[in-house]
Amino acid sequence: MRDAIARGVSRDRLCSSDLQRLFHGTRSVGLDFARVTDRCRAYLPRMGDDNAFSHLTAAELYAFPLPFGALDPLRLHVVAPAPARAPAGRGIAGHRARLRADDVVVFAGLPMVRPEIAWCQVAEKLGVDDAVAVADWIVTGNPYLNVLPLATLDDLMSAAESCAGGAGHRTRTAALPLVRDGPLSRPESLLRLLLVRAGLPEPLLNVRCIADDGTDLGMPDVAWPKYRTVGQYEGEHHRSVRQQRSDIRRDEKYFDHDWKVVKVSADDLFGQPIELADRFARRLASQGWRGAVDLRHLGHFDR
Numbered sequence: 001m002r003d004a005i006a007r008g009v010s011r012d013r014l015c016s017s018d019l020q021r022l023f024h025g026t027r028s029v030g031l032d033f034a035r036v037t038d039r040c041r042a043y044l045p046r047m048g049d050d051n052a053f054s055h056l057t058a059a060e061l062y063a064f065p066l067p068f069g070a071l072d073p074l075r076l077h078v079v080a081p082a083p084a085r086a087p088a089g090r091g092i093a094g095h096r097a098r099l100r101a102d103d104v105v106v107f108a109g110l111p112m113v114r115p116e117i118a119w120c121q122v123a124e125k126l127g128v129d130d131a132v133a134v135a136d137w138i139v140t141g142n143p144y145l146n147v148l149p150l151a152t153l154d155d156l157m158s159a160a161e162s163c164a165g166g167a168g169h170r171t172r173t174a175a176l177p178l179v180r181d182g183p184l185s186r187p188e189s190l191l192r193l194l195l196v197r198a199g200l201p202e203p204l205l206n207v208r209c210i211a212d213d214g215t216d217l218g219m220p221d222v223a224w225p226k227y228r229t230v231g232q233y234e235g236e237h238h239r240s241v242r243q244q245r246s247d248i249r250r251d252e253k254y255f256d257h258d259w260k261v262v263k264v265s266a267d268d269l270f271g272q273p274i275e276l277a278d279r280f281a282r283r284l285a286s287q288g289w290r291g292a293v294d295l296r297h298l299g300h301f302d303r
Helices: 002-006 036-046 055-061 115-122 128-140 153-162 169-178 186-197 241-256 266-271 273-286
Strands: 076-081 092-097 104-107 110-113 216-218 222-224 229-233 260-264
Touching (some): 055 076, 115 128, 115 153, 186 222, 186 273, 241 260, 260 273
Parallel strands (some): 229 260
């Protein structure tokens, strides 16, 4: 408010009913506080010069694929570089960390820790599988949504080294060797982890498959061209009539060339992972795979 008064805004205007008051000492107009970007913009006048949005707030701004309920919609996470004091106040989760100048970038007009730093921070709250899924998304992006990769695997490894020994160290250490470039969604990452954990050969991820006669079969979510077997995760967008028709044409092409297709729903992946892994194993075995499958310690994923 003092800054507004210094700029010539009257006290009467600052008390007007049309001004929004999300944080103490700030006023804003026309922001939608259901949007994290607008909540961050409302806080900017109170933000320290070297502070940055971090942790779960940075994860939300970067659109990390987190499990349901993982975000913190009631607070903004803000980090200050040590030895400065952690930010405090209503609606703020303050943090203090060793930050270099280049650890903070401007994204969507907001000061934020780099994606690889944010990954290290949210890994403190995630299990290994979800830490892998977020890292997969960071290094892959999504070309169909015009989302470029946010960082490289080397970036993630370097960031993890910089905070070695801190909270989340074990999760980050276990997750990094499992990160792959290729999955286009959290379910696709979790599906890959499930299948490999069950003892199946590691699949190719979103790569183009070609039949023996040269026919382009498309780019399935997971594929074993050697065994002419693919897997497709059927997310919500597959419910549209147009997408269902496209899926039918896609699957018929596989069948015409003697490829096996395993279609996966959310209920399969999150509700019946053992049965799902067994289904993949049986399809692969019918196509010549002779490996051993172990379904005893698969566990379940959180939605």
